Amino acid sequence: MQTPSQPRAIYYIVAIQIWEYFSFYGMRALLILYLTHQLSFDDSHAIGLFSAYASLVYVTPILGGWIADRLLGNRVAVIAGALLMTLGHIVLGLESDSATSLYLALAIIICGYGLFKSNISCLLGELYDANDSRRDGGFSLLYAAGNIGSIAAPIVCGLAAQWYGWHVGFALAGIGMFIGLMVFLSGHHHFRHTRGVNRPALRSKRFVLPVWGWLLVMLCVAPVFFTILLERDWAGYLLAAVCLFAAQMVARIMIASPEHRRALWQIVLLMLTGTLFWVLAQQGGSSISLFIDHFVNRQWLQFTVPTALFQSVNAVAVMSAGVVLAWLVRPGAGGSSALRVWLKFAFGLALMGAGFMLLALNARQGQIHGHASMSLMVAGLALMGFAELFIDPVAMAQITRLNMPGVTGVLTGIYMLATGAVANWLAGVVAQRTTESQISETAVAAYGHFFSQMGEWTLGCVAVMIIVLAGRKLLGNGVPGLAEAGEE
Template sequence: MKTPSQPRAIYYIVAIQIWEYFSFYGMRALLILYLTHQLGFDDSHAISLFSAYASLVYVTPILGGWLADRLLGNRTAVIAGALLMTLGHVVLGFESDSIWSLYLALAIIICGYGLFKSNISCLLGELYAADDPRRDGGFSLLYAAGNVGSIAAPIACGLTAQWYGWHIGFALAGIGMFIGLLIFLSGHRHFSHTRGIDKQALCAVKFVLPTWGWLVVMLCVAPVFFTLLLENNGAGYLLAIVCLFAAQMVARIMVSSPQHRRALWQIVLLMLTGTLFWVLAQQGGSSISLFIDNFVSRRLLNIEVPTALFQSVNAVAVMAGGVVLAWLIRPEGKTRSVLRVWLKFAFGLLMMGCGFMLLALNARHGTVDGHASMGLMVGGLALMGFAELFIDPVAMAQITRLNMPGVTGMLTGIYMLATGAVANWLAGLVAQQTTESHISETAIAAYQHFFSQMGEWTIGCVAVIVLLVIAARLLFSPPVPCLHESRGD
């Protein structure tokens, strides 16, 4: 039986996702190296700023989801977010090593990411009916195809930064985002059935100004606010406040929608498990990147491979594995669907744990030979990349499957908050275990211990999840009728 083709609009969504990944991961691959090499930050300071920025990037999707649900619609929010991210990368591209310029650029990107990230997934969700069997395949395709950008970005931006300077590398990331926006706008006719701007709500006057006026004020104030927050290392305080607010929002949704309560609890548990996964995965941009820069032998055919290029490895694994999974996925019945979701999560965590154990082996190799192996490094990063396919696409599909008008964007934003903001902030705290004041045998031993610890804890969590799934299967599966053999008299 032939699998139904995806909606035409998905290809324009995939295109802008590719270029958004290009801009975001191109800058991400350079950021911590720029802080340590160009601005002279020590490892601890660089990790703190990197994790604060990465955390705040995922705080704003809650507000972006709310604005899309109530006022802008998903498509308009995506366009506005892409414009802001382009502007932020342009500011990073200016030839200046001013800390204030850096903070302002990061703040603008944070605002743009808030409007873009959760709403691109919700826009994709609008293309399908609640029971459309193509939904899971569409999300896997989006997630995998987007990684084309994250494969190309570290290579293009990393080599550009090495040949022409850091700021040209950052500017290239912004150019990519703008290209993606132009492609997306060219396909506007395919989104005519999606929800648009609520003009009546935007023109309604509240507290002297119309709503659109308050949006303009917020657009001007928000970058200044986040600039000050980055300068004063206040991300953790804002995150705590936002998490309390998000918990209250989830509680209100549960109270007002008792028919969805069981599904909402499942999503909450997926958020918590996904947070654990991303605390580990986000080490790639900080502690793992610094390990590669300091300890991995990067000579290949008498050429030194830039550290930034290693950020492409897990993206290659995501893309290759995602294409295969999107092709293999078939419509699933309702029987034990919850158990399938948790088994996918457990498998993703298992791959992540194995990846860290391989990095630990590599660090041990480095303590003996004086430098770690590039091959083992690539293998570990590939396992971690493959693991991602069993986490976010599964969770996003579950959230959009709820089909709850007015709250889907907020729930997606809250998922981003947990697995992005909270995970990145915690990842920064965890990565501090690896910092040393100078490069030494003690430093590489700290990495070995750190990687081993992460792998052991993750595999332990997998065992707990599998045991719970088995217990749930035994306790809640319908009893199998017994067949009694007939007896002779």
């Protein structure tokens, strides 16, 4: 998974990323099925809680990025986040069907994810100089390698949940995160040149307590706060407030750094396009998973394939293509780097649209034959998984290339907010269109119409992007906002 030209520290970053993917996607594959089967939530309630959790998971990286930039450094923040995620998955794995226990476990995972997710990408970015040509390959490699965990997790956790119970599947996700943390810690000597803890800032006093004391207070209060948000279904209100705050932060950064303004506009445009992509992609954990559970014929030989195992399909597609793409992104590639960024985004959206059209065809087959095809389902999910390689790795490489000390972690967190929190919340709103009071012929028709609309809108957006890019290229105007950060 690593070429000799890459820094040796990438081994340990890739290792913890693999196990983080294992823990997160193992739990994600089970969650909505656990809510509908074990806790007897109806589809609408289950989608609402799933999207609230998934959106809150991506709210916290803004604060996690700020804490890493100002206080802990990326490496320590990653370690703290991994510990919290391990604890949250273990709580989820306890033998209890209490909704309060579920909310608390999800809240702890939300806090851990905030410290981990944006800062693991920033830690990787610290391994390269600003103009290092290996950077894009490193990010594609990390993204593809992490999917080893997301391939294995739904299979291992899904089968464990089917054979031994839901809580065994959840506990395995926590054990995986702990293994990843131990591997990461074993390579500490390779990270000596990265930013460490800001001890003077932690010892300084703010409102009576030292800053480290306030961090401990926050660690105790935050899980309770997020538990209340999940119980009361208030995630949308917090998300709106955080989005306003994030917009104000971006505006302040632009005002303070006029020399980087074009590059910052690039990030804003990538955020908006990435949000559209992830509204579609996050249907995999909610509406698509429920469609598979309700309508797909999952019989293979004498075995019923658990619904959770289908979550591995898009990860297999990412893994299969990722190493090839990392090899193709090599020094000396010709053409406009700004144009390449947008063409990659357009291609990713085109693949996503094609995947939804396949799902729409499959839903229509379900109407005709009484059940949908497993092979068409796999083909559609594979296209969607392949599409991911043209979105996040490209955007993350562009953000960490900005070379703006003190704000990289915050910008990464804001990207996570847009493409994670906002996209997941919107994905839940969109997925509610598929829910009905009972499983019926009308319901499968609703899924077919829903998938068809998603595919048509996405392919329409791709057509608009290509027309705009072609027009500006012919007029010689380039691509606005991309010139500075797009240079390699």
